[in-house]
Amino acid sequence: MGTHMPPDRPESTVVHEGFFDEDYRARYILAVEELGHLLEEIAGERSLFAPVGDSFRRIEALESISQDGVRALFGPKKVFFPDYQEIFRFDARGRVEDALKPEKRAIFGARACDVRALGMLDRYFGEMDEPFYKTARENTLVVGLTCTESMPSCFCTQFGGLSDAGLDYDIWLTPLNDGFLAESGSEEGKRILASLSLPEADEEHLRAKEELIKRVEESMDWKPIPDELIFSSMRDGLEHPVWKEIAERCFACGKCNMICPTCHCYDVRDETDLYGNGKRVRVWDACHLFRYGLVAGDHNFRGKRLARAQYRVYDKFYYPVERYGRFACTGCGRCLDVCNADIDLRDILKRITGGTAHGE
Ligand code: SF4
Ligand code: SF4
Secondary structure, eight states, X not given: OOSBOOSOSOOOOOSSTTOOOGGGOOEEEEOGGGHHHHHHHHHTTSEEEXXXXXXXXXXXSGGGSOOOSSOOSSXXXXXXXXXXXXXXXXXXXXXXEEOOOXXXXXXXXXXXXXXXXXXXXXXXXXXXXXXXXXXXXXXXXEEEEOOSSOOTTOOGGGGTXXXXXXXXXSEEEEEETTEEEEEEOSHHHHHHHHTTTOOBOOHHHHHHHHHHHHHHHHTSSOOOOOHHHHHHHHHHOTTOHHHHHHHHHOOOOOHHHHHOTTOOOEEEEEEEOTTSOEEEEEEEOOTTSGGGGEEGGGEETTOSHHHHHHHHHHHHHTHHHHHHSBOSOOOOOHHHHHOTTOOOHHHHHHHHTTOOOTTO
8 A cells, every 4th residue: 555645746855865776776685693793884883773672772782672573662763853952052142052963873673664754754854954854864874674573553554564665774674584684775785785795685585575574464453445535534524523532532641742753843942041051952842732732822723632633633644645745654553552542543544434443
């Protein structure tokens, strides 16, 4: 199931679009014991980030990296768009110091849904030509990893599934019986893999990858809905009873925003001391929170919970289609996992497109 909608929509200026090129494609077999060499090669000149427990973290010791076969609870969004980002410092004399400091980095273990989400952040931040995100993205090597199992909340088959086709990465690893299929997707990825003197992969390894993807995708409890039906149902469904139902249950806590790999709203604040020195910082914001729509004069343009709950879903399945020609959801299921009100995006999609939700 594709993520593209009917093409009469303008494409925005994007970071890294068109980066992938078949000329950069090389395929090797990486034995399990060679993985450490690959990571050392990558980390040699870069700070390495990878899943540790429930989150992507800066890696000090390779042994701390999680061995899970599925995505982490928190994706790698923070590596590119931190929840608290210093923009510049200033002092009482008016001196200003820019906080933009490029750092060579690599992320290891990003799943297809994680890399697909980065493609969406590329669109949002690329449209603004935003320097912090752009610098982080341009200086970060992306090493993807095919999932070997799914979680009950995964429904990425709606948005492209486990396939790395069309994704923007440097190296893609797929666990096979006796090691990994290692594929390059950029000039740098190709150089790194070539430096390891690995045996080349063959058709059988590619077939094994396809079989793994098929098995994991079939393990998901989700039957994809046609993209056009989702879009048209959103367009015509503003008054659907599902919105009132979820608004009555939603706590407006914003957890689903914070965990979402494509949510990208932020607030900008100045933090100062008593002497007039301070810093300007960017912090994550969430459209579910009451104060999100609060503006001067105490007016709140989305003061009702129903409006906020509805907006978040429209900002995944309607507005991004109008702006970029694609959905802004990857089906990672993270918002389902963290919601204390058991609000399940899959149920909303089923209800609004005329199906029935789980348990109905
Ligand atoms: S996590 Fe659940 S309860 Fe909290 S804002 Fe999101 S939908 Fe509402
Ligand atoms: S809306 Fe939910 S399922 Fe979709 S990308 Fe965000 S966290 Fe994942």
